[in-house]
Amino acid sequence: MSFRSACTHWFALWLFSASVLAAPPAGVVSVSHPDAAAAGARILAEGGNAIDAAAAVQFALNVVEPQSSGIGGGGFMMIHLAKTGETFIVDSRERAPAKASAGMFSPGGLPMVFKLASTTGLAVGVPGTLRGVDTALTRWGTKKLADTLAPAIELAEHGFRVNRILAAEIANDGGRTQLQPETAAIFRPAGVPLKEGDLLVQPELAKTFKLIAAKGPDVFYQGPLAQAIVNAQQRSRSELGVAGTGRMTLADLEQYRVAIREPLIGHYRGFALVTMPPPSSGGLTLLQILGMLERFPLGDAAQGYGFGSPKTLHVMIEAMRLAFADRSVWIGDDNAVPVPRTGLLHPEYIEMRGAQIKTDSRMKDPLPGYPVRWDNVADVQPKPSRIKEESPQTTHFTVIDRWGNVVSYTSTIEYTWGSGITVPGYGFLLNNELTDFNFLPSQDAAVHNPGANDVAPGKRPRSSMSPTLLFKDGKLVAVYGTPGGTTIINTLLGITINLIDHGMTLQQAIDAPRLSVTQPTGEIRCEGGEDFMQPRFSISTQDALRKLGHVGLGAAGTDECKQKMGSVQGIGIDPATSSSYGAADLRREGTVITVGP
Numbered sequence: 001m002s003f004r005s006a007c008t009h010w011f012a013l014w015l016f017s018a019s020v021l022a023a024p025p026a027g028v029v030s031v032s033h034p035d036a037a038a039a040g041a042r043i044l045a046e047g048g049n050a051i052d053a054a055a056a057v058q059f060a061l062n063v064v065e066p067q068s069s070g071i072g073g074g075g076f077m078m079i080h081l082a083k084t085g086e087t088f089i090v091d092s093r094e095r096a097p098a099k100a101s102a103g104m105f106s107p108g109g110l111p112m113v114f115k116l117a118s119t120t121g122l123a124v125g126v127p128g129t130l131r132g133v134d135t136a137l138t139r140w141g142t143k144k145l146a147d148t149l150a151p152a153i154e155l156a157e158h159g160f161r162v163n164r165i166l167a168a169e170i171a172n173d174g175g176r177t178q179l180q181p182e183t184a185a186i187f188r189p190a191g192v193p194l195k196e197g198d199l200l201v202q203p204e205l206a207k208t209f210k211l212i213a214a215k216g217p218d219v220f221y222q223g224p225l226a227q228a229i230v231n232a233q234q235r236s237r238s239e240l241g242v243a244g245t246g247r248m249t250l251a252d253l254e255q256y257r258v259a260i261r262e263p264l265i266g267h268y269r270g271f272a273l274v275t276m277p278p279p280s281s282g283g284l285t286l287l288q289i290l291g292m293l294e295r296f297p298l299g300d301a302a303q304g305y306g307f308g309s310p311k312t313l314h315v316m317i318e319a320m321r322l323a324f325a326d327r328s329v330w331i332g333d334d335n336a337v338p339v340p341r342t343g344l345l346h347p348e349y350i351e352m353r354g355a356q357i358k359t360d361s362r363m364k365d366p367l368p369g370y371p372v373r374w375d376n377v378a379d380v381q382p383k384p385s386r387i388k389e390e391s392p393q394t395t396h397f398t399v400i401d402r403w404g405n406v407v408s409y410t411s412t413i414e415y416t417w418g419s420g421i422t423v424p425g426y427g428f429l430l431n432n433e434l435t436d437f438n439f440l441p442s443q444d445a446a447v448h449n450p451g452a453n454d455v456a457p458g459k460r461p462r463s464s465m466s467p468t469l470l471f472k473d474g475k476l477v478a479v480y481g482t483p484g485g486t487t488i489i490n491t492l493l494g495i496t497i498n499l500i501d502h503g504m505t506l507q508q509a510i511d512a513p514r515l516s517v518t519q520p521t522g523e524i525r526c527e528g529g530e531d532f533m534q535p536r537f538s539i540s541t542q543d544a545l546r547k548l549g550h551v552g553l554g555a556a557g558t559d560e561c562k563q564k565m566g567s568v569q570g571i572g573i574d575p576a577t578s579s580s581y582g583a584a585d586l587r588r589e590g591t592v593i594t595v596g597p
């Protein structure tokens with residue numbers, strides 16, 4: 001077994017160069033935390049397949065990265081089976097309870113303040129992660145649920161060392177670990193925030209995992225544990241009173257079902273992308289942006305393009321603005337409201353939308369387009385819904401086994417620390433996923449607006465999470481995904497372009513600085529300020545964008561590209577040798593472990 005943490009990223013991981021290593025197929029895990037990566041590697045070393053290993057990683061992440069994902073949340077687990085070539089997604093996204101209603105985040109017609117709403121029981125969706133992992137294991141795994149829980153139980157029972165990421169999230173928690181005594185007791189024992197290097201032992205979480213290992217997943221969805229979840233989410237904030245009380249009942253938990261989904265497939269410059277359909281907006285929006293960019297020679301520095309040039313960034317920003325205008329009205333859970341998938345990706349429609357991009361000037365704020373004529377969807381006159389705050393702190397990991405089966409899994413409790421509510425006696429956090437719905441309902445019969453992302457009973461809130469596979473000539477060449485709320489889409493765009501247009505290795509593609517625009521109005525967020533983010537977006541590049549009228553970058557001559565975005569864990573596969581190479585993100589403690597055959 002060879003171990004490589006992201007701090008040794010200079011070991012180049014050539015994605016497309018067959019000559020570098022011709023090792024026989026090995027298993028690889030790429031995870032944002034070394035202890036969770038080790039959990040997955042252990043299962044692979046014990047003969048498990050990628051699905052088994054992914055289950056172990058997810059449970060371990062609940063222990064060592066509890067602020068980002070866990071059994072109190074949901075996610076999208078993309079599975080690619082080597083034998084049949086099939087790809088599908090186990091959708092364990094949280095669902096709105098039966099008593100949820102369109103206006104529940106806007107009592108009296110006014111939207112709640114996000115921070116308040118997201119830290120009450122009202123925000124808690126019916127959790128799906130455990131059901132999702134168990135479904136995947138039962139159908140495609142080879143190990144028992146209890147075997148995959150074993151590493152997590154050990155980590156929770158014996159403890160692990162708090163890393164710099166977790167310590168920083170506790171220190172800068174925006175109050176979220178301090179609102180509920182059960183949460184504070186874990187992360188701020190005796191009122192003192194845990195710091196890097198402290199040992200964190202979680203006996204209640206260990207007990208919960210042992211219970212699940214002994215009794216199976218139903219123990220979570222029925223009986224005393226389910227009752228404890230229901231009770232915990234009845235908490236509200238005094239400022240919101242009864243309006244902030246959770247609406248989940250025992251019946252909602254008992255009736256929770258995962259969905260098995262077909263992926264969305266699109267093409268870019270001869271590569272096929274296999275990505276996430278609704279209820280994620282990620283795949284559709286990513287493919288729209290790529291479609292609009294195909295007309296520009298993004299890789300050609302001689303024509304003024306190339307990585308990070310103002311010309312490249314400008315056309316990327318314009319395509320993002322157009323696609324996000326569509327996203328705001330057309331995309332939601334299409335089990336509840338039809339999404340015009342065909343139209344949004346139709347070449348004629350993409351051509352029409354992309355034609356608005358001028359290389360030498362910034363367009364006026366774009367409106368959503370009308371892609372309905374290619375789908376059996378009512379001709380609506382939508383008005384955009386406001387895009388709310390979303391957290392950058394979900395998690396993504398990738399696993400491949402020696403047989404070539406792949407899992408690419410983005411998993412979340414929504415905001416960092418989710419709702420901040422720990423289930424008393426059970427030691428895990430509940431999500432605040434329902435805040436991904438529109439706070440103000442947009443459904444409007446007069447103009448046929450279906451309210452694609454309005455709250456409704458049983459519905460899944462619109463997501464951006466998009467585990468993605470990249471194929472060339474029918475062969476899988478890369479697997480990646482990231483957290484980051486709406487910025488997920490633009491981080492995945494950047495990785496895809498870095499690989500295909502800029503000829504980067506997967507590790508270089510991950511290390512490169514990122515830029516994101518998630519509103520038609522176009523406020524730019526961009527990265528920099530860390531040595532590994534190379535090449536940078538220079539001040540002169542930022543000035544060139546300012547000159548074109550782009551917004552969000554502040555005053556001329558200043559360096560505003562200082563943010564951090566996402567955490568990409570990926571795997572590249574050499575099509576010639578079938579060797580797999582992990583690549584992980586320094587923005588967290590991304591770790592790659594290779595398990596030899």
Ligand code: GLU
Pocket residue numbers: 390391392393394395412414415433436462463464465482483484485486488
């Ligand atoms: N709730 C977000 C979504 O589903 C995920 C948050 C994140 O990525 O950090 O898109």
